[in-house]
Amino acid sequence: MTDSGSPQAPLKSLPGQPRPLGATPRDGGTNFAVASSVADGVTLCLFDTSGSETRVPLLEYDAGVWHGFVPGVRAGQLYGYRVSGPYDPARGLRCNSAKLLLDPYARATSGTVLYGPEVLGHAAGDLDEASELNSAGHVPRSLVVSPTFSPGHPRPAHNYADTVIYEVHVRGFTMTHPGIPAELRGTYAGLGHEAAIAHLVELGVTAVELLPIHQFVSESSLLDRGLTNYWGYNTIGFFAPHDGYSALVKAGQAGGQVDEFKTMVDALHAAGLEVLIDVVFNHTAEGGELGPTICFRGLDNPAYYRLAPGDPRHYVDTTGCGNSLNAADPLTLELIMDSLRYWTSEMGVDGFRFDLAATLGRQEGEFNHVAAFFDLVAQDPVVSRVKLIAEPWDVGQADSYDVGGFPPLWREWNGRYRDAMRDFWRGQSGLLGEFADRLTGSADLYRAGRRQPTASVNFITVHDGFTLADLVSYDGKHNEANGEENRDGSADNRSWNCGAEGLTDDPAVVALRQRQRRVLLATLVVSFGVPLLLGGDELGRTQQGNNNGYCQDNVISWHDWTHVDAEFLSFVKRLLRLRKEHPVFRRRRFLAGVETAEIQWFTPAGAPMTVADWTDPEARCVAVYLDGRDDPDRAADGTYLLDDDFLVLVNGWWEPVGFSIPSLRPGQAWDVELDTSDPLRAPSPSQSAGTVLSVDPRALVVCRAGAPGNRG
Numbered sequence: 001m002t003d004s005g006s007p008q009a010p011l012k013s014l015p016g017q018p019r020p021l022g023a024t025p026r027d028g029g030t031n032f033a034v035a036s037s038v039a040d041g042v043t044l045c046l047f048d049t050s051g052s053e054t055r056v057p058l059l060e061y062d063a064g065v066w067h068g069f070v071p072g073v074r075a076g077q078l079y080g081y082r083v084s085g086p087y088d089p090a091r092g093l094r095c096n097s098a099k100l101l102l103d104p105y106a107r108a109t110s111g112t113v114l115y116g117p118e119v120l121g122h123a124a125g126d127l128d129e130a131s132e133l134n135s136a137g138h139v140p141r142s143l144v145v146s147p148t149f150s151p152g153h154p155r156p157a158h159n160y161a162d163t164v165i166y167e168v169h170v171r172g173f174t175m176t177h178p179g180i181p182a183e184l185r186g187t188y189a190g191l192g193h194e195a196a197i198a199h200l201v202e203l204g205v206t207a208v209e210l211l212p213i214h215q216f217v218s219e220s221s222l223l224d225r226g227l228t229n230y231w232g233y234n235t236i237g238f239f240a241p242h243d244g245y246s247a248l249v250k251a252g253q254a255g256g257q258v259d260e261f262k263t264m265v266d267a268l269h270a271a272g273l274e275v276l277i278d279v280v281f282n283h284t285a286e287g288g289e290l291g292p293t294i295c296f297r298g299l300d301n302p303a304y305y306r307l308a309p310g311d312p313r314h315y316v317d318t319t320g321c322g323n324s325l326n327a328a329d330p331l332t333l334e335l336i337m338d339s340l341r342y343w344t345s346e347m348g349v350d351g352f353r354f355d356l357a358a359t360l361g362r363q364e365g366e367f368n369h370v371a372a373f374f375d376l377v378a379q380d381p382v383v384s385r386v387k388l389i390a391e392p393w394d395v396g397q398a399d400s401y402d403v404g405g406f407p408p409l410w411r412e413w414n415g416r417y418r419d420a421m422r423d424f425w426r427g428q429s430g431l432l433g434e435f436a437d438r439l440t441g442s443a444d445l446y447r448a449g450r451r452q453p454t455a456s457v458n459f460i461t462v463h464d465g466f467t468l469a470d471l472v473s474y475d476g477k478h479n480e481a482n483g484e485e486n487r488d489g490s491a492d493n494r495s496w497n498c499g500a501e502g503l504t505d506d507p508a509v510v511a512l513r514q515r516q517r518r519v520l521l522a523t524l525v526v527s528f529g530v531p532l533l534l535g536g537d538e539l540g541r542t543q544q545g546n547n548n549g550y551c552q553d554n555v556i557s558w559h560d561w562t563h564v565d566a567e568f569l570s571f572v573k574r575l576l577r578l579r580k581e582h583p584v585f586r587r588r589r590f591l592a593g594v595e596t597a598e599i600q601w602f603t604p605a606g607a608p609m610t611v612a613d614w615t616d617p618e619a620r621c622v623a624v625y626l627d628g629r630d631d632p633d634r635a636a637d638g639t640y641l642l643d644d645d646f647l648v649l650v651n652g653w654w655e656p657v658g659f660s661i662p663s664l665r666p667g668q669a670w671d672v673e674l675d676t677s678d679p680l681r682a683p684s685p686s687q688s689a690g691t692v693l694s695v696d697p698r699a700l701v702v703c704r705a706g707a708p709g710n711r712g
Contacts, residue, residue, distance in 0.1 A: 022105030023144045030144055033067035035331055038093055040085040043068035046554045047078040058430035075146035083298055087130040091301045092312030096121045099135045101297040106142035108240050109257045115137040115220040121293035130305050139234050139294055149259040151266040156274050156486025158206045160454035160530055161586040166205040167462055168535035175558040187247040194265030197271045207274035209353055215240040217285050222551050225483040230553040236294055238283040239340040262539030265348040274350035281336050282359035288322030289314055303331040321393040322473030327373050328363040337376055340383045358394040358402045367399045374407050404445035414456040421523055424652055426496035429616040434691045441528035443590045452588055456529035466547045468537035471495045472516040478545030489548030518676040522700050525575040528587050538572040571679045584628045592627045600625040606660035618654030623659055647703040651695040663689035674702040
């Protein structure tokens with residue numbers, strides 16, 4: 001290496017096109033390629049272990065890409081870029097060669113951000129003047145990697161209809177698990193450990209949806225309060241696994257996060273579990289115009305970010321995080337698609353959940369389901385074949401809430417399902433019709449677009465908001481630990497504390513909360529669509545009323561494996577077995593209702609529901625009949641998925657209600673399969689048509705009748 005900051009001899013050219021972007025090890029060295037159409041020049045900066053910097057100009061420029069081949073550079077090399085060019089915020093240009101920049105395509109990074117005036121592209125107090133402070137000692141490095149692990153197990157490839165998703169945080173799930181070795185807790189290796197996998201398999205889920213694992217950094221405001229960004233929705237590297245979740249990195253193996261992540265995925269695949277990752281292609285960690293210059297801003301600000309019309313000093317912000325990625329620019333679209341292909345093809349993941357996905361459809365400002373991004377995904381032979389799940393909203397726009405508005409290839413987090421089910425079971429009036437719509441797949445949202453019930457990813461709780469235990473224990477949020485005077489987090493929780501706020505030893509309140517948890521999850525599991533469980537709900541996990549634990553990397557957010565609600569865990573396992581064993585709850589098509597009698601609705605008196613019954617604002621009870629033999633779905637081998645008949649009795653009242661069993665098939669006898677008010681209920685005599693079955697307050701009862709020749 002030469003002295004810090006000194007240039008190396010000119011690079012030899014690499015024949016052919018400059019892409020792929022990033023650092024690509026080849027025989028005898030590494031090819032480096034980075035895109036910027038606004039730069040006057042790009043310098044590759046190589047660092048040794050002492051921090052000494054060698055600068056290597058990239059002399060080749062082609063189609064917006066600066067590139068060159070550096071002999072002798074191999075895996076383990078730390079590097080970054082400096083970009084020379086116009087610094088003119090009035091035109092949206094922010095090139096500044098004093099700032100060391102991450103490679104947007106880096107497969108791994110090392111180090112973190114040390115906030116201060118050095119990381120700002122602008123001079124202190126003057127946005128229009130470039131800072132002359134060198135940021136190299138305050139920002140992470142990119143890392144050349146050459147992975148060696150090759151997966152040995154095939155992808156599980158579950159149908160959407162058979163999928164049960166478990167949303168989980170890599171660190172939080174494993175930090176206190178007694179069966180995971182201490183040195184692996186909080187890491188990819190910990191999640192891939194047999195003890196962690198055993199819990200997931202025994203629970204009955206088919207996919208884990210990991211909170212963000214792309215490289216992220218914590219905001220300076222959090223660090224100032226002694227906190228960190230725990231959730232990880234502050235991405236700075238869309239190709240790099242977060243190094244803070246790597247046991248190998250902690251043990252001193254630079255770049256070990258890549259093979260460790262791939263090993264974890266392979267272990268989960270071996271157990272039949274798919275791996276989905278939560279991706280944040282709506283904003284980056286650089287924030288608004290006063291934020292740090294770490295990567296994208298200094299490379300090509302107008303290409304990567306949506307700039308404010310008429311004043312490109314500022315950013316369009318549809319995310320609440322200071323900036324929005326520019327999904328109308330080819331460079332940004334290329335970055336996103338390359339990242340998706342990389343994680344699918346090279347890292348083995350089975351699909352993606354897109355955070356604030358409406359922002360990706362804002363090619364011209366308004367959300368459009370035929371925006372360029374959606375077209376690219378639909379046409380891509382790799383990305384179009386994995387699971388694609390949208391969080392179908394963003395922030396602060398007239399059209400921010402787009403549930404039901406995504407293209408047919410996509411599945412969506414169904415926020416209307418969450419709201420309706422929470423409201424119904426906490427006793428709100430006038431919701432019986434919407435309850436029925438959500439229970440049977442939200443046809444009002446998806447059928448018109450010729451989508452399936454599985455377009456709806458149904459959930460009661462997710463990471464953002466109360467846990468299930470807190471949903472039935474708190475009327476209001478309690479986020480004081482976040483240091484924002486309880487101003488953060490949603491105030492619209494649709495929760496009910498069941499008579500006491502927070503912890504209580506009142507046996508009546510405790511029992512009611514247990515019943516509420518059971519009925520909410522039972523409703524989720526028997527609903528048409530794809531069920532999503534929040535990791536830890538099955539254990540009885542609480543965040544002590546904190547509904548915005550994004551900055552709580554501690555026992556508030558971690559799974560508590562020492563105080564497991566064993567009875568509730570057993571109940572959840574039973575629920576998921578019921579769904580797995582009975583395809584009638586996993587319908588792939590919307591039922592035709594009255595036309596074929598595949599599904600019928602009855603009053604507690606056993607009479608068919610009328611318009612007056614549905615529109616009665618005080619109606620809170622209904623029985624739904626699911627025919628297991630009429631026009632069934634087909635299995636992969638073409639055989640019919642025949643099932644028993646089911647009768648689901650729903651009592652949303654706070655008093656017991658007697659349900660008269662309707663006459664459906666001659667001689668049909670009904671057994672109680674599940675009762676949320678009494679999970680240990682002993683078998684009772686079979687019920688025949690006309691029998692009145694009492695259903696306890698705020699309860700759901702599932703009855704089963706074996707069809708002739710299909711009794712099981």
